[in-house]
Amino acid sequence: MKKNLLLTALFSSIALISCKKKEVEQAKPIGNYKVVQLSETNSTLTAEYPTVLEGIVDVEIRAKVDGYIEKILVDEGQEVKKGQVLFKLETQTATQDAAAAKARVDAALVEVNRLKPLVDRNIISPVQLETAKANLANARSTYQSIIARINYATIKSPVNGIIGSIPHRIGSYVSSQTAEPLTRVSDISTMYAYFSINEKEQLNLLEQAEGTSFQSKIAKLPAVNLILSNGETFETKGKIETFSGQANTQTGSFNVRASFKNTNKILRSGNTGKVQIPTQVSHVIIIPQKATLELQDKRLALVVGPNNKVKMVPIKVREVPGGQFFVVDEGLTIKDKLIIEGVGILTEDTEIKPVIVDYNEILNPKQ
Template sequence: MGKISLSLITVLLIFSACGKKEEQAAPPVMPYKVVAVAKSNTSLLAEYPATLEGVTDIDIRAKVDGYIEKIYVQEGQEVKKGQLLFKLETQTANQEARAAKAKVDAAQVEVNRLKPLVERNIISDVQLETAKANLASAKSTYQSILEKINYASIKSPVNGIVGTLPLRLGSYVSSQTTEPLTRISDISTVYAYFSVNEKQQLDIMMHAEGKTFQDKIAKMPQVNLILSNGMEYEQKGRIETFSGQANTQTGSFNVRARFLNTNKLLRSGGTGTVQIPTHLKDVILIPQNATLEMQDKRIVLIADKENKVKAIPVEVRAVPGGKFFVVDKGLNANDKILIEGIGIVSEGTVIKPELVDYATIITPEKKAIN
């Protein structure tokens, strides 16, 4: 009897030890961030890097040969149409003008002398006509020299901002000089140029109102411009054009947005980021990186009432920007979806949900500059 009791105790001790080993081997419950989704009205911002250019950027070049005698402006100065920018040396041209004017006067004297002689039939009309032709030729030469002198005073063709001044006083310039004297940029309005790929272009157009392509562009919401310092420009802009076809090398479409620039803050050659809003009503949004694609299906992981991970197939639509999906089917309000551990946590795993505010996931940060 004592032997049987001893054996029973030994068996119980073995089972007890095994139970402890199994208890120790059980995996710990890991924390993972989740969000409780909700239906909402929201605006999503798709962002595209852009370069800025004025309405016109005009290279200022000399039309005649000469040395720079005077520079009347400074780099970055605002100028008006017709304002004097440069003056070229005209000493030689002035001398030529005086000589040409003397020839005009002499030719005029000859015409005046021959007219009465022809009227009295003392000489033939041929001599007078020849004198008139000489007078016309002298006037033409004189006028050409005056135009040359006028071209030596170089004026701004538009209102705008003076660019760099690479040449200095005394520099010799001509119409063949490679480098322009400067560039005048009309920046009363600034264009932001950027590119979108084919998928982005389709997403933008499919969410836009209107029947025709041009009608959709006209009805697109105003866009934002984020400056290179991260601040939002005070003026809203509008998209005006998409290129007619995709670039064969990059597969992208060129887009132009227009921004008023009354305070002249924006400058040609600058950079920024154009934000295109998409307005959505009564929808569930989820981050694209919170989903998996399996066998042509889009999968979302949710934490059920027992905090077990469950895989749910969903039907989604991409929205411009490539960060979010609109969920058309598969999720309900207050479902808790995993936003980390995607592709790592397996279905059926018990987790410790760490709830993250849904609004912080779908609301972009915005800064403004006035």
């Protein structure tokens, strides 16, 4: 009898708990989640890539001979012309050596001139004259070497450009082996912007370009923008010129070079920024990447199903360069309402309260 009473009480407790649980579940509020009504669109999507700028020519200026810096004839940031003197090294010792070498040349020449008539009259052997001529050639070679050393002590700019930093000062001893160059001269009339894109982005970019060959496709790639470090857009658009010959085996990325005309010399070597590449798409459904899930090698999107319940849909997409959007090839239509909020926490058949968001605002978010 007691046993039956205990079982009755236990079942009553379980039933009561189940009822309470159902009441709690029924009382749980339905969450508000943002959704968009999908539609086809024509759009220009922009991908951004960090970049470092370099002048079209960026030359290290180094001493070709050993010596102390006697004069610095330019300043950092100064614009210089090709052939302009930048530095002068001390040449006093070399000048003295040159004078002595010139004297030896003169003496050797006198000796040759003295021996010539004697050989002509068969007074001495021609071997003596040839020896004298060899001595003259050697003396001239030594003299020319010293003169070249003196000339190298006057260091000139090999290109038009802008002077970089000058780490050495007057009195510093420098040579061709000195670790730091005397300075750098950068031709910044055109700037190169170097950046990297991954293999998928490279293929998508080239597939969308017109042309039948690799080079013809590069030639027809759209113009690109340069966003400066202060957030401003550079006044002149640039052009993608080259891709590296092969992908980096460690990162799987390609190095890309774009060029920008720098007419006003605003840009300098070492500046940083972002290169923006526009991607034109027509009559396609575009969705944010963050509105999708990847599960067991499948890409899923969450849409609003019957009775406002979550429905997971497998989709096939193409990545738009920049990592923000997908172009949908299969799985979604313009009839679908895509859930763009709570994607990581919502589960199949969860009832939600859809909050419609403008589709264009998703594609073109305000900065």
